[in-house]
Amino acid sequence: MNFNKKNIDYDKIQRMKALKYLEHYPQNIKTQIHQLLASEKLDKYLLKNYPKAHDIKSDKALYSYTMDFKNSYLKKSLPLSKVIYDGKINVINDALGLHTIISRVQGGKLKSKNEIRVATVFKNCPEEFLRMIVVHELSHIKEKNHDKAFYKLCTYIEPKYHQYELDLRIYLTYLDKYGKLYF
Numbered sequence: 001m002n003f004n005k006k007n008i009d010y011d012k013i014q015r016m017k018a019l020k021y022l023e024h025y026p027q028n029i030k031t032q033i034h035q036l037l038a039s040e041k042l043d044k045y046l047l048k049n050y051p052k053a054h055d056i057k058s059d060k061a062l063y064s065y066t067m068d069f070k071n072s073y074l075k076k077s078l079p080l081s082k083v084i085y086d087g088k089i090n091v092i093n094d095a096l097g098l099h100t101i102i103s104r105v106q107g108g109k110l111k112s113k114n115e116i117r118v119a120t121v122f123k124n125c126p127e128e129f130l131r132m133i134v135v136h137e138l139s140h141i142k143e144k145n146h147d148k149a150f151y152k153l154c155t156y157i158e159p160k161y162h163q164y165e166l167d168l169r170i171y172l173t174y175l176d177k178y179g180k181l182y183f
């Protein structure tokens, strides 16, 4: 077998691997991000649009941040008992946050409560990215599946939901390749 090493563009393979957070996007968007990666301009792009990290660092602060959204947009939905940062969520497996409904029988009645967990990596990121995750998980209280109704609710709460998700994924790509961006 004739195996010619020179034909393999290792740099390109690295860039392809770096796009694992962006697999679901159309080719034209991936191409643009390839170009940003190749020209080493991801940091400039991110910092220009999102100059600083939020200061919602504790679980208590995260809970009241989330409750503000819930009270404004989902007031009548099931109660939210807990919102925490969770270091066990693996962002590589595509979970950025988790929404859990805990049901149990109490006094002959079925009681449900909601919990939201946010991957710890979002403790240090722009507020817009945290907002996108919180809006996503809150929307699951009403809409269980990732369908039209679900995304309609997400974009109703945050009109720039899709832009923030894309930029969040670009941020994760940056973190993997270069490490910390916000200090």
Ligand SMILES: [Zn+2]
Pocket: 136, 140, 146
């Ligand atoms: Zn979801």
